[in-house]
Amino acid sequence: MGKNIIISKSKYLAGLQCLKYFWFLINAKEEVPQPDFVNRFIFNQGTLVGEYAKNLYPDGIDLGKIGDLKEQLARTLELLSGRRPLFEASISSGNVYSRADILVPVDTDSWDIVEVKSSTQLKEEYIPDVAFQKYCFEKAGINIRKCYLTYINNQYVKEGNIDPSRLFKKADITAQVDEKLEEIGNRVREMQEIAAAESPPEIIIGKQCSNPYICPLKDRCWKFLPDNNIFNLYGNKDKAIELYSEGILSIKDIPDRYDLNLKQQIQLECARTEKTKIDKDEISKFIKKLEYPLYFFDFETFSTAIPLYDGLKPYQRIPFQYSIHVLDSIDGKAEHRDFLAGGPEDPRERLLSDLKKHLGDKGSVVVYYELFEKSVLRELAEAFPEYREWADSIINRIIDLYKPFGNFHYYNSSQKGSASVKSVLPAITDLSYEGMEIGNGLAASTYFLYICGRYDTRGNCPAEEETERIRELLIKYCRLDTGGMIHILRGLIKETEK
Numbered sequence: 398m399g400k401n402i403i404i405s406k407s408k409y410l411a412g413l414q415c416l417k418y419f420w421f422l423i424n425a426k427e428e429v430p431q432p433d434f435v436n437r438f439i440f441n442q443g444t445l446v447g448e449y450a451k452n453l454y455p456d457g458i459d460l461g462k463i464g465d466l467k468e469q470l471a472r473t474l475e476l477l478s479g480r481r482p483l484f485e486a487s488i489s490s491g492n493v494y495s496r497a498d499i500l501v502p503v504d505t506d507s508w509d510i511v512e513v514k515s516s517t518q519l520k521e522e523y524i525p526d527v528a529f530q531k532y533c534f535e536k537a538g539i540n541i542r543k544c545y546l547t548y549i550n551n552q553y554v555k556e557g558n559i560d561p562s563r564l565f566k567k568a569d570i571t572a573q574v575d576e577k578l579e580e581i582g583n584r585v586r587e588m589q590e591i592a593a594a595e596s597p598p599e600i601i602i603g604k605q606c607s608n609p610y611i612c613p614l615k616d617r618c619w620k621f622l623p624d625n626n627i628f629n630l631y632g633n634k635d636k637a638i639e640l641y642s643e644g645i646l647s648i649k650d651i652p653d654r655y656d657l658n659l660k661q662q663i664q665l666e667c668a669r670t671e672k673t674k675i676d677k678d679e680i681s682k683f684i685k686k687l688e689y690p691l692y693f694f695d696f697e698t699f700s701t702a703i704p705l706y707d708g709l710k711p712y713q714r715i716p717f718q719y720s721i722h723v724l725d726s727i728d729g730k731a732e733h734r735d736f737l738a739g740g741p742e743d744p745r746e747r748l749l750s751d752l753k754k755h756l757g758d759k760g761s762v763v764v765y766y767e768l769f770e771k772s773v774l775r776e777l778a779e780a781f782p783e784y785r786e787w788a789d790s791i792i793n794r795i796i797d798l799y800k801p802f803g804n805f806h807y808y809n810s811s812q813k814g815s816a817s818v819k820s821v822l823p824a825i826t827d828l829s830y831e832g833m834e835i836g837n838g839l840a841a842s843t844y845f846l847y848i849c850g851r852y853d854t855r856g857n858c859p860a861e862e863e864t865e866r867i868r869e870l871l872i873k874y875c876r877l878d879t880g881g882m883i884h885i886l887r888g889l890i891k892e893t894e895k
């Protein structure tokens with residue numbers, strides 16, 4: 398003991414999730430991986446939403462933009478007597494420190510805490526966050542009357558400039574916050590002890606590693622698990638946790654007495670026999686549904702908390718890219734067609750007009766996970782009713798290549814319980830997304846927003862050369878999605894012919 402560690406809100410919340418993670422943040426921060434480019438975008442979205450929420454209080458004073466932490470703490474204390482709303486007011490008392498997004502003066506000597514979140518719903522994990530703020534302010538002798546959560550109204554539709562009074566919803570969370578207040582003192586004391594320890598506490602891996610957030614130390618803590626381990630079991634992780642508590646790590650070691658669902662039984666069988674599950678009848682039925690020419694098709698979309706274009710709701714998906722491979726016969730040479738939006742303007746009308754030409758009027762439209770493509774097409778038809786009939790005809794032509802894998806009619810242990818195209822492609826072909834700088838949909842949308850100057854609140858975007866490089870990466874990624882589907886289908890057909 399002896400060290401008096403100041404516990405900030407972010408460290409306190411990390412400590413609630415896992416004391417080991419907390420210990421690393423205090424004692425070996427350099428060993429905690431930093432958020433990557435994609436995760437930083439999620440953080441940037443939160444900052445942008447926070448900026449819009451400030452407009453709800455036009456006479457507010459922004460303390461976040463003043464000097465260093467010491468100055469901010471001093472300025473907060475000074476400004477409290479001015480009785481104006483304060484943005485990012487900081488407070489420290491004893492061994493705790495916190496900031497409040499918005500502090501609103503009420504009555505003659507009290508304040509309301511307003512926490513701003515970029516989410517469209519009130520989540521459980523917000524309560525301890527706000528409770529810690531209230532604890533810190535009250536510990537410093539500042540009266541807190543109520544606590545509110547200001548979050549995104551998902552029914553808001555942008556028309557002209559963003560209207561913060563309609564963009565946000567506000568919920569009184571005082572009662573839930575007060576319930577969490579009592580435990581904070583003990584938690585902080587416990588965290589002080591953990592922080593002062595020479596080594597991290599022994600914590601068994603479990604649900605806390607991904608709840609409420611994916612722990613940055615997950616790779617490190619989970620690396621001892623064997624390749625085909627129980628956490629790869631399809632479905633929720635309760636069964637895996639139960640098995641783990643019994644010392645069972647590999648799927649192949651799961652005793653027969655365990656009640657596994659059908660998909661998990663297939664996983665067990667594949668692990669024990671080291672064979673691939675292939676249900677030839679079901680796969681043949683699937684293949685028979687295909688009508689040539691085949692259009693292998695994939696959309697990429699982005700969504701932003703603050704709608705970018707008129708008529709949009711928060712987080713509404715905007716398709717900005719697609720790739721199509723057309724195949725006249727299964728062994729034929731595929732023809733490639735694609736679209737990638739040119740800049741930050743609404744790409745949908747141009748995309749629709751190109752897509753209509755590119756998808757032809759007959760033959761199956763093969764997608765991977767139809768719910769996504771179908772719902773994007775429906776949203777497009779809603780926004781551009783002149784395309785409704787055409788969109789319906791495309792939806793009727795859709796065949797979902799995910800189904801044989803989602804239903805485990807084909808399963809190989811290397812898929813690790815997943816039927817995503819990223820897991821299936823390397824399982825059934827010698828292709829993979831491994832090592833690609835843009836190798837998943839989230840990265841694609843983030844990089845696209847980056848080249849459009851929508852990545853951060855400052856509107857930064859890369860130089861022309863880098864923009865070109867990113868555009869090529871985007872095209873390569875989306876092309877692999879549809880080109881990969883051809884290889885997956887060929888692989889399935891080959892399996893049925895064996």
Ligand code: SF4
Nearest residue numbers: 415418606612615618
């Ligand atoms: S991965 Fe899990 S056990 Fe390890 S520090 Fe994170 S939450 Fe704790």
